[in-house]
Amino acid sequence: MSGSTGSTTGTGTRTGSGAKTDGRVERGNQTRRLVLGRTMDIASIEGLEGLSLGRIATELELSKSGVFALFGSKEELQLATIRAAAAVFAEQVVTPLKDVPPGASRVRALCRNWLTYSSDRVFSGGCFFYAVSAEFDARTGPVHDAVARARLDWTAYMERSLSEARAVGDFAEDLDVEQIAFEVIALMEAANAQSVLLGDTRAYGRAEQGVTARLRSAATARGRAALTDPA
Amino acid sequence: MSGSTGSTTGTGTRTGSGAKTDGRVERGNQTRRLVLGRTMDIASIEGLEGLSLGRIATELELSKSGVFALFGSKEELQLATIRAAAAVFAEQVVTPLKDVPPGASRVRALCRNWLTYSSDRVFSGGCFFYAVSAEFDARTGPVHDAVARARLDWTAYMERSLSEARAVGDFAEDLDVEQIAFEVIALMEAANAQSVLLGDTRAYGRAEQGVTARLRSAATARGRAALTDPA
DNA sequence: GAGATGTCCGCACGGTCGTGCGTTCAGTAC
């Protein structure tokens, strides 16, 4: 019974945001989005364990059981929140570059998008994935796995962008892509952390400075030219 | 009432581990240490909010009210846990270098101590302060302030070590100490994060490589010599 | 119209949480 309820709503999510039938009102999906919009912000501030069905229901003037029925379990709510946050992240950081050709300047744009995504507080508590990574890093279970997967995807995307830039001749052929990806991501996350914890926005400048130096020192003459471009 | 109890036990801690009178048995302080040893580990894995008096009491075969009475409130337990973790951190990372003269190699040793402190899992969930920083970064209150203070202290210590190394001629006079401190700490924390979340210990190698490159590129000839030393 | 479907609510459950009471008990002082 509870299983059927849970799997129904769960499947509804997994199939995406498309209408179930054409033209349906979809009040459910609307409430879902309302809830997820709130849970993403809460989780970025207080963590995924800080989500409480009662609190969400009160804040959104819904009933606790209504929220519960939408997701089937608290864990499924957490997983849905992660998926929703991944979509927002992609939309903010990755999608704007979908038509930008590979190269050093594209990598730099990717980093700038990330820093803007963090400093603009797309999520109230700073980068969503920084918050929940630290929260679930040492635990086990589906939520940890989902967080780890998201991070792997992001790292892989950064590495791919660097590889492509190397392939078009913007970086030296012997560039250690994984190393520079590690360093660049480290700098950006540190800026997020310092900014959120201490309210010190200078950290974003330090990160940008560090990222630029890393990219520049790895670039070929062609790459350096691209990095000096107006953008 | 509860206030007086809390402040009493709180003061007991702040005065340190010394005996209250000479030769006293101090069962209380012993239990305190037992509890804090456990809470530091729990908090590094599940966060300071993951601490629960009942759970701690069960695990250590104490009564919940006994644990509660020792600290006076949950928040005071969290603060005591932070103080205890700071002491452990200092003992592991900073104290071993108290007789090492300032210089580039001392800075490198400081970084190595940190990476060892993280990779040896002095706390089960990796660096304690990484975990609780992310947990409380976007909140307000005494716990946030204590975490922020600890981080400021650590950053300041790193910057001082770099300044001293610059003063003895190991780094260029125009070195931006705050910038390199930011970058070095970013690399180390990223290694901690990646290692704990993904179980990928290669991250420590990447961090060490990055740190060495940063220090080397900032060093004078004298500093480079120090960095090439056997140690 | 009647019926089916899905959304959301009211309400209750068992459990755990932090807190606080009074009490027991070991160790010290007199």
Add this chain to the structure above:
DNA sequence: GTACTGAACGCACGACCGTGCGGACATCTC
């Protein structure tokens, strides 16, 4: 010996937690 102190306990409280059942109420299908 008695008196005192502090540590730890047993127990209970109100609040909140996630979960689940059954029903109300729209909306769509026939």
